[in-house]
Amino acid sequence: MDMTVANRIEAERLAPVTTAAKPAKVTAKDVNVYYGEKHALKHVNVDIPDRGVMSFIGPSGCGKSTFLRCINRMNDTISSCKVTGLITIDNQDIYDPALDVVQLRARVGMVFQKPNPFPKSIYDNVAYGPRIHGLANNKSELDQIVTASLEKAGLWGEVKDRLQDSGTGLSGGQQQRLCIARAIAVNPEVILMDEPCSALDPIATAKIETLIDDLRSNYCIIIVTHSMQQAARVSQRTAFFHLGTLVEEGPTEQIFSMPHDQRTQDYITGRFG
Amino acid sequence: MTNHIVKSYDAEFAELDRLTAHMGGLAEKLLADAFASLDRRDPNLAAIAVASDKAIDAIEQQVQERAILMIAKRQPLANDLRHIMTVLKIAGDLERIGDLAKNIAKRALAVAGESHPKPLMNGLRHMTELAMRQLKDVLDALSTRDAVKAREVWHSDAGLDALYNSVFRELLTYMMEDPRNIGLCAHLLFGAKNIERIGDHTTNIAENVLYLVEGVAMTDERPKGDDTSSMIMTKQSG
Numbered sequence A: 001m002d003m004t005v006a007n008r009i010e011a012e013r014l015a016p017v018t019t020a021a022k023p024a025k026v027t028a029k030d031v032n033v034y035y036g037e038k039h040a041l042k043h044v045n046v047d048i049p050d051r052g053v054m055s056f057i058g059p060s061g062c063g064k065s066t067f068l069r070c071i072n073r074m075n076d077t078i079s080s081c082k083v084t085g086l087i088t089i090d091n092q093d094i095y096d097p098a099l100d101v102v103q104l105r106a107r108v109g110m111v112f113q114k115p116n117p118f119p120k121s122i123y124d125n126v127a128y129g130p131r132i133h134g135l136a137n138n139k140s141e142l143d144q145i146v147t148a149s150l151e152k153a154g155l156w157g158e159v160k161d162r163l164q165d166s167g168t169g170l171s172g173g174q175q176q177r178l179c180i181a182r183a184i185a186v187n188p189e190v191i192l193m194d195e196p197c198s199a200l201d202p203i204a205t206a207k208i209e210t211l212i213d214d215l216r217s218n219y220c221i222i223i224v225t226h227s228m229q230q231a232a233r234v235s236q237r238t239a240f241f242h243l244g245t246l247v248e249e250g251p252t253e254q255i256f257s258m259p260h261d262q263r264t265q266d267y268i269t270g271r272f273g
Numbered sequence B: 001m002t003n004h005i006v007k008s009y010d011a012e013f014a015e016l017d018r019l020t021a022h023m024g025g026l027a028e029k030l031l032a033d034a035f036a037s038l039d040r041r042d043p044n045l046a047a048i049a050v051a052s053d054k055a056i057d058a059i060e061q062q063v064q065e066r067a068i069l070m071i072a073k074r075q076p077l078a079n080d081l082r083h084i085m086t087v088l089k090i091a092g093d094l095e096r097i098g099d100l101a102k103n104i105a106k107r108a109l110a111v112a113g114e115s116h117p118k119p120l121m122n123g124l125r126h127m128t129e130l131a132m133r134q135l136k137d138v139l140d141a142l143s144t145r146d147a148v149k150a151r152e153v154w155h156s157d158a159g160l161d162a163l164y165n166s167v168f169r170e171l172l173t174y175m176m177e178d179p180r181n182i183g184l185c186a187h188l189l190f191g192a193k194n195i196e197r198i199g200d201h202t203t204n205i206a207e208n209v210l211y212l213v214e215g216v217a218m219t220d221e222r223p224k225g226d227d228t229s230s231m232i233m234t235k236q237s238g
């Protein structure tokens, strides 16, 4: 059969980048999270492959953000929060008391729902991480990191002439790409995105999705989204959470065409009561 | 199946199903009328049959427009998406069945003046009866989401193909026996071919019902029995 280039690109994009043979980048084994008495995340087991995008979907309050925050130990900052079970990155236990949390956060970048640039210049927003992690030895190295990060985030062309302008003066979509540039600047291996497009218009959303698609060949990306269509477009694997449990995880095309679990089916087709 | 949170979405599916069922009913009636008009040499009935094909085309158009609108508005997934896609395909098959039945009715107009020995029609009658039963069964299977019945229809197409082979052979024999039969028999051969094709579209519908109900495409090799392409007129045949 004759395939057009567009079809082929689409087929390659949809092809699961991940197979069981590839070792997982992030692994969760029997992860439980409690906020005080509340059991927010229950016995979560999942392997998240490298160089690909996994999306987390599920109704509000089902624990997606909670699980995301376990992966960079942001839950440590919530005093009532207790995490049990094992989470590893490259087979290294990230809750190991000997592990340096600051180092971990450099390896695991995070992008939030609301773009949150610092009230500083565009340049300083991106340079902030490399500075505190000591990634540049001099000004020209720092310049290089800032330029490369903005390029990778697809923002360079739009801001190269106004790097000293304030980051908060950019449009919402540009601010979000600035936050992605900031996350990339410290050379992370894993990028967590919690509903990164829910405050953006469709064009800005399309730009972020294109960016995610470009980044996935170099990073392990995990994205929480409320848009099934977005999950279907950007991710190769999808995990469905419901009431604190991970109900089903699999290749995105299977989750959206033939989910195994009735709860997944009901959720993605808009039948949840 | 539980309902959608958005009530109007359910209503849209119900309307899609209603239109498809309506098309199916019209196609059944068209096929019956087409054969009867040929059998009875009834040009009035033939004209009615030809006209009802237009009605089927118009409903298919409606099904398409509604399906496209639903996809745009609702961005359906999983079983909902399969539902819409299979209805679209089934409507396409019903439209083709209408066309093929209409062709049979048109032959009633063409052979209106010719003499008509009764036995010549028997083979085509049997084929029509079998095709009608399959069509009815598959439409029932569709409306009740009955995979068992759909699978039965799927397997029964081989019987229609076998019948087509024997009708083909029989009509060749009539033509050899008496060249005056050739004109009529040629029309009947085309009619038989049309019904054989109707059986194929019915089989397509059965596959789509199975896909709709079970969510997996039918991958079995189709039972195929049309070997008229290798039949030749020899004295032994018949």
Ligand SMILES: Nc1ncnc2c1ncn2[C@@H]1O[C@H](COP(=O)(O)OP(=O)(O)O)[C@@H](O)[C@H]1O
Residues within 6 Å of the ligand: A035, A038, A040, A058, A059, A060, A061, A062, A063, A064, A065, A066, A067, A078, A080
């Ligand atoms: N800091 C917190 N303190 C107490 N409960 C929390 C906290 N954060 C989240 N929760 C509770 O944990 C559950 C999961 O929340 P969350 O992970 O934010 O869900 P999601 O991101 O899927 O919408 C919810 O019931 C929520 O109320």
Ligand SMILES: [Mg+2]
Residues within 6 Å of the ligand: A064, A065, A066, A194, A224
């Ligand atoms: Mg959340």
